[in-house]
Amino acid sequence: MSATAAIDEDSWSAWSPQELARRLVDVTAPWCVAGGWALDLWQGTQTRDHEDIEFTVLAEHLPAFRRALGAMELYTAHAGVLAHLPGDAEPPAHVAQLWCRDIAAGCWRADMMIERGTPSRWVYKRDPSIHCPRTEAVGTTPAGIPYLKPAIVLLFKARHRRPKDEADFARAVPRLTAAERQRLKGWLAHAHPGHDWAGAL
Structure with a gap:
């Protein structure tokens, strides 16, 4: 991924889910x-290292999250390009990712994913015909941290098939319910x- 400024795209020092929840x-x-962090929250333990942390927000609620993350500088991430998003600017409609940069520390802290669903319904951004009630899409840890449920996380991961x-x-498969x-x-x-994954289900 290239950047519009001299910023190291690999300079991640991501927040933990607990720190993210504290800030929000x-x-x-x-x-x-x-x-990947959502799967670990679902399983109740960290199973591997995570270079970043992703979290989803609804497009219409983006201003509230920008206020909560006021100390962060936001960059749009689309098609391999990072571009600074001024504090008074709205991201273009086609952009679904905003990287949160900690200016003081000189590193990325979180990847904010913009959803196109509604407060009551989760909608798959790559195919809106796939959707379900938000109550079925999101779980919560005993500590109150919300996470995307495993079937949805794995649906996203199925496209890339990276080693991780x-x-x-x-x-995840052995822990999935029949439903x-x-x-x-x-x-x-x-x-x-x-x-290929369908055969293991």
């Missing part, structure tokens, strides 16, 4: 941890026909 404690709008995605899938297996299998059949 006053935000009443829905949000949740996504990606394969490892995440292998660890979660069935849901993920159906989503894979729709979004990725013939996907």
Whole structure:
């Protein structure tokens, strides 16, 4: 990924889920941890190192999160390009990722993913025909940290099949309920026909 300024795209020192939740404690709008950290929160233990932390917010609630993360400088991340987003500017409609940069520390802290669903419904950004009630899409840890449930996280990971995605899938499968297996299998059949993971479900 290139940048519009002399900024090291690899200079990550990501917050933990606990630190992210602490910084968002006053935000009443829905949000949740996504990606590999979401799977670890679901499993109740950290299973591997994470170079970043992703969390999702709804597009209409972005201003509330920007206020909560006021000390961070935001950059749009799209098509391999990082571009600074001024504090008074809205991200372009096609942008779904905002990287949060800690200016004082000189590093990235979090990857904020912009959702196009609603407060009551989660919608898959790559195919809006895949959706479910938000109550079925988001779980919460005993400490109150919201996370995207495993079937959805694995649906996103199915596209790339990176080594860490394969490892995440292998660890998650034995813990999935029958309903979660069935849901993920159906989503894979729709979004990725013939996907190898379907056979393990």
